[in-house]
Amino acid sequence: MFKQIRDVKYALSALEESSVISITDEKGIITYVNHNFCQISKFSREELVGKNHNIVDSGFHPRNYFKSLWDTISRGKVWKGEMKNRGKDGSEYWLSMTLVPFMNDSGFLYQYVAIGTDITKRKQMEESLSKTMKDLHDIKNALDESSIVAITDDKGVITYVNDKFCEISRYEMDELVGNTHRVINSRYHSKSFFKLMWETIKQGRVWKGEVKNRDKNGNEYWMNTTIVPFLDDRGVPYQYVSIRTDITDRIEAEAALAEALQNDFRRTVQNLQNCVFKIVTDPKGNITYTLCEGKIAEELGLTSERMLRKTSYEIFPYEVAEQMESCFRRAFAGEPVTFELKLSGNDYYITLSPIEENGEIVEMVGSMIDITERKKAEETIRYMAHYDSLTNLPNRTLFHEKLAEAMLKAKHKDEKIGVMFIDLDRFKNINDTLGHSIGDVLLQAVANRLIGCLRKEDSVSRLGGDEFAIFLTGVTHEEVGEIAQRIITSMSESITLDHIEIFITPSIGISMYPEDGDDIEALLKHADAAMYLAKEQGKNNYQFFSEELHQILAKKLQLERELRKALDEKQFTLHYQPKIQLRTGQIIGMEALIRWEHPDLGLIPPIQFIPIAEETGLIVPLGEWVVRTACQQTKEWQEAGFTELAVAVNISLRQFMQNNLIEMITSILEETGLSPQYLELEITESMALNVDYTIRILNRLKGLGISISIDDFGTGYSSLSYLSQFPIDRLKIDQSFVRNLNPRNQAIIKTIIHMAHNMKIAVIAEGVETQEHVGFLKEQMCNEVQGYYYSKPLPTKEIDSYLQRNCYGESGSMV
Secondary structure, X not given: OOOOHHHHHHHOHHHOOOOEEEEEEOOOEEEEEOHHHHHHHOOOHHXXXXXXXXXXXXXXXXXXXXXXXXXXXXXXXXXXXXXXXXXXXXXXXXXXXXXXXXXXXXXXXXXXXXXXXXXXXXXXXXXXXXXXXXXXXXXXXXXXXXXXXXXXXXXXXXXXXXXXXXXXXXXXXXXXXXXXXXXXXXXXXXXHHHHHHHHHHHXXXXXXXXXXXXXXXXXXXXXXXXXXXXXXXOOOEEEEEEEEEEOHHHHHHHHHHXXXXXXXXXXXXXXXXXXXXXXXXXXXXXXXXXXXXXXXXXXXXXXXXXXXXXXXXXXXOHHHHHHHHHHHHHHHOOXXXXXXXXXXXXXXXXXXXXXXXXXXXXXXXXXXXXXXXXXXXXXXXXXXXXXXXXXXXXXXXXXXXXXXXHHHHHHHHOOOEEEEEXXXXXXXXXXXXXXXXXXXHXXXXXXXXXXXXXXXXXXXXXXXXXXXXXXXXXXOHHHHHHHHHHHHHHHOOOEEEOOEEEOOEEEEEEEEEOOOOOOHHHHHHHHHHHHHHHHHOOOOOEEEOOOHHHHHHHHHHHHHHHHHHXXXXXXXXXXXXXXXXXXXXXXEEEEEEEEEEEOOOEEEOHHHHHHHHHHHOOHHHXXXXXXXXXXXXXXXXXXXOOOOOEEXXXXXXXXXXXXXXXXXXXXXXXXXXXXXXXXXXXXXXXHXXXXXXXXXXXXXXXXXXXXXEEEEEOOOOOOHHHHHHOXXXXXXXXXXXXXXXXXXXXXXXXXXXXXHHHXXXXXXXXXXXXXHHHHHHHHOXXXXXXXXXXXXXXXXXXXXXXXXXXXXXXXXXXX
């Protein structure tokens, strides 16, 4: 029995590298976490020790799940299970957990050790399988009635069978799932038979054949089998769906036919479910029918009376007759022949069996079964494996296949191919704020617009999420650029969804075959790199891949690496820009603006690192640091005599959507001692798209006493009809309107000020740089201003001097 934590740590040292480990006392307080725990949760050790596990609770599991857990370990028993947690950046992950309780000499629980294994990828695969099964649900009933279905993983282990599979094999479902198909192996087929099958499906190709199996009772049965591989993003099969039809009756019928040849053959086959026919070669070399019977023959009107001594050309349409005649002659030449036939709207599977006398084929017996339902199921599965279910565009797998074919043709013709990688700007914001249902409809609209911009010979695909890929055949650089611009122009038109007008723009990266790569992976990689350059250039544009792009991307990757270290190494600082009451000239507050002072790269502007912080999720801890630092500094200024000074802080969309936003703000205010009335949070119009969520969060913030403003007003896409529902204290007119006071922008500014005054909302204009700006805004009775006319953003020490220099007195007003 271990007595101290260091003993436990010593015993667990072998697990440190491979497991996620934490130690918790009897009250549930974390006393130790290893490096892997910090890495997967995105929390530092200091943030975790002293807290309980609620800090990583995802909210996924019900309360009774944890009650059962505590009941188990409180009795001194080991608990095992799976746990879904949430990291600091909001990402969710799954762990397979083992909780080991430790008792003291008195038999009381004094701590427990949690050992976890990351199973996130496995759970994602399970969710993917669950989605696949949901997609298959619509055809499941038809399949269950007509076919025998099984799904196996890439190792051949059975993960699903339908009732018909169990019925014909005599095995229960739990006897099959987790096993391989060896359980029904009849030992009839050679090893080379199965080797060829596996070689085919592992290459991502469909396999078809006839297989003899043995059921649980030892009875043998025959299956006509089609195996469809499902491929992952790398084109590697991750599961196989097999559709089978019971052909035991047909095989047995064929065996019985040989015995019945000397008997009343026609009477034997008349009652069979399938169609059985006999053909011979007449003296003129024509292949004619001597018999055609069975239920299918009766349904098609192909009775012996109609078929006797006639050729296929005299009975069937020319194309059908040509196919049948070709197969018949191959069979008479001694070749084993089976084939599929389309007739009267249905699909049939035909097997030809030769009858020999003295080593010569004297006639042929054919058997035909209806495989219409199976063919429909196969087509549905093939479509699902190659097309995106949301947009009906080709998926990554089919895109790769088509592009590979196009590259072969282009190589022979010495032509070029343009490959585009398209990412939708701000899509994640729209998805997070308006919800996934709106996001899905938006993706469908985008897909339709992309199709409308392309030529007939071009191909567009949805790779996943908001990423699309296009390839254009037989084009020049100029032609690719023209089509890219056509896409941008088409996308610039607004899309109205659920009474909300949404604008979406694309960033497009382009690579050219063969100069930018002679394989698909290189072309997509380079187009993807060019797409990121388009985003760097302000989004809503297209860029071609070039060698210079390597340097740009390398710089961005370096910046991302440095950004991850910057917060820990305290490389960030805040500058403050005064906010002025226009009528009185009073300094009423400051806006806190982040700056990055890198020890080697110097001052890095926010425009370079804020987008990277947003992409990586670092904006969440960075934003929390900004709020805390701004509140601390403002409290210090107040204690120095500037008692009414307030501070405004920008909140990113990612911060706004965090579950713990209210708790984080409350904690910082309590920690710094700043009264809530002196903190103003600036949100953007895009956060107002999800009206219900925004109202709920803003009301909770207002309930704390915090002020709310909408930043860059007039540049976003929110509906003005919602503005009256939000508890907003002020609107901030975007500096782009102020800096260029043309008649259009003046009209916009007047409208915003007039609207705000009528709604009893204050207005502040940013970007005020000249006396002309000040005069115009005074005429319009704008409440507040900020800009270089008064002061640029200054570091803390210079703001101290600025406040003293402008005689900011004890009363909190400018004298």
